[in-house]
Amino acid sequence: MTMTAPVGLPPALVGTGDLFQLLRDGRPRTRGELSTLSSLARSTITTRVDALLASGLLAPVGEAASTGGRPPTRFALNRHDRVVLAIDLGASHATVAVSDLSGEVLGERTVACDIADGPEIVLDRVADIGTELLADLGRTVPDVAGVGIGVPGPVEHATGRPANPPIMPGWHDVDVPERLGRRFSGPVLVDNDVNLMALGEYVTSWQSSRHLLLVKVATGIGAGIVTDGRLLRGALGSAGDLGHVQVAGAPADVVCRCGNIGCLEAVAAGPAIAATLRAKGLDVEGSQGIVDAVAAGEVAALQAVREAGRDLGSVLATCVNLLNPSVIVIGGKLSEAGEYLLAGVREVVYQRSLPLATNDLRIVSTSAGSRGGILGASAMVIDAVLAPRAVDAYVASRTA
Amino acid sequence: MTMTAPVGLPPALVGTGDLFQLLRDGRPRTRGELSTLSSLARSTITTRVDALLASGLLAPVGEAASTGGRPPTRFALNRHDRVVLAIDLGASHATVAVSDLSGEVLGERTVACDIADGPEIVLDRVADIGTELLADLGRTVPDVAGVGIGVPGPVEHATGRPANPPIMPGWHDVDVPERLGRRFSGPVLVDNDVNLMALGEYVTSWQSSRHLLLVKVATGIGAGIVTDGRLLRGALGSAGDLGHVQVAGAPADVVCRCGNIGCLEAVAAGPAIAATLRAKGLDVEGSQGIVDAVAAGEVAALQAVREAGRDLGSVLATCVNLLNPSVIVIGGKLSEAGEYLLAGVREVVYQRSLPLATNDLRIVSTSAGSRGGILGASAMVIDAVLAPRAVDAYVASRTA
């Protein structure tokens, strides 16, 4: 405020980047609206808007709605100014996508890719695919505002280095941002894949309820936690690791691959359900097999999935009491098994959780589906790239 | 930057309140140090410092350490400029304290006070005590920078209204800030008492590790969660409600007062332990009785407390996997039972949690003890009152 502010009055916005925050939602606004919203003089708004227009981040969006006189010009975030590269690494496959600045996916490709091949091979591979996608879309490397990547293991988010990931041999403490930074411009942000799924679900469907818990049920079980609109990562980035939590009612004879007994993953994840069904004579293979069996109406499969939902619900009831979320989203391959998993979860959660915490609690299936990770990665980058300081820097670099 | 900043250079700090943040830790600094830290010109620093000195928030702290020339003056937060009223409401007693702006308690009083008497009586009572304390310390009401109050139930923190508190009949949706605001100046902030204990423990002992879980074990069991240095409150303010979580290994015949079976509170809280001991012929009364029995070396008591620790540990193992804290602090009356409770907790947590999450995990006993709530309430208020905007407003009000 050029400290013009005699101090004491509404703190007001200051920099160009701050003003830009009012336009991040993508809704067009007129100069007049911006002036009242920011309590800045119209002349100042004009200066800022001009700078943003020159940078390309802002674009006029037609004019409209005259109230009797000259219709005001409306401006909005120019989603096409730059693009974001979003990468979702799984255990055996990788998805690479390019999105615009609103988070809309412009192009996407999924390939088989073994994470155990190590960081060099995998990262070069996805970088290549990203470069191809960019070319297909008629974009160049300098158009990239930033890169977001999700990996199947804990990550020290501040440095972007995976931390002792169990299923990612060779990735411990690898400087992922450095390696991807060689190929693309902008910041490279790394996070756990389930965290990003949670973020993706949050930004696409649940922005209004700021406390969300996403549970991914597939070969393993993990959770991503959004609290107060922010990802909860924990001290070492391993928050949300629900797979090896002990299930209250679990049979004592189920030994998990982690060596403990009664782990959630050992009773409710894909392999456990498949094993149960095979014991009953049903020939199912993998999580997809379970989903197919459920879709085919196999009673044993319905039962098993529902029972897995109950076990999951038993753990989630604890999570509800601990975190008091307003939404639980069930994702992962097994969430495709219709309402049966959900039914089991609801059954136990609503029974075991405190009425207070369940009052406004919704338990739903994922709406982003398999694209949650990509959407979350994109959202993470956009959040960083459109932050006030980043915008200031960008505007400066483009006008200098 | 008075937008002086041609934009693009280090965003730098701006307002007086922002500069003040560099001094919040209480360590004295010279103008020169502030200049380099904030990348503001020395002349600007002088202006800001003068304003802060005039407001009383800042005070010169002697001069020192000449490096061959004129010794620089050092300035630090003036802890005595104003005071904070901290209130900790329990089920049957209330503690009122006055602290300075560093959080140090200047005066404190605990009285018997039944929360069930309702908000009017209780709040007037503690307000009276607060007024007396202020008088004893030679302070007046306008000296109060703000009021922090902890209550034994969930609170909608944004509005300061208790939300369906089970043990606080008559308090639902009461406008606590309004009522206390009549008596004192400054903001009135309300939160759950266990949350404040967690915050108190955090600010006094664990600022460096930004992820803390405090568990209070007494008549009931509850937890306060600090993540990334911030309190996790949840959608309805009921996060951390561990009391009625199901314990994995719990006997199926223990019915809790909430109607469910196997609740943590029904097997590991004070009343449950006391009941166990009475069944063994030991005549113990309340949590204090248990602590006394342990201190007396009663083997049955040691056993029972340790077993309670194991049950608690079983639930905390889940919390560790979910939240990945770096410290678990055990507080509440029962934490006074020496190392026995802690030993039980450690035993199970280290066995059941993932090695990753326990790598840097410390499990310790409270160091703030019964004053945690007061310290947390004070810290909460100080955090609000010394925030940049609040400082700006205060400085403006004092120079106008």
Added chain:
DNA sequence: CAGGTTTTGTCGGCCGTCAAGCAAAAGTCA
């Protein structure tokens, strides 16, 4: 006590923001 060093206070200049005013542009309405 004298010279050197470092901090401090002050002043002028520069620049951004604001508020106000005016003319032009672009519509609406009668």
Added chain:
DNA sequence: TGACTTTTGCTTGACGGCCGACAAAACCTG
């Protein structure tokens, strides 16, 4: 078509904050 309305672009003067520089003050060293 003409009068009215509303927004926009531009300019001006005033205000106030920030910076840089200079001189005085305060202290150390020999």
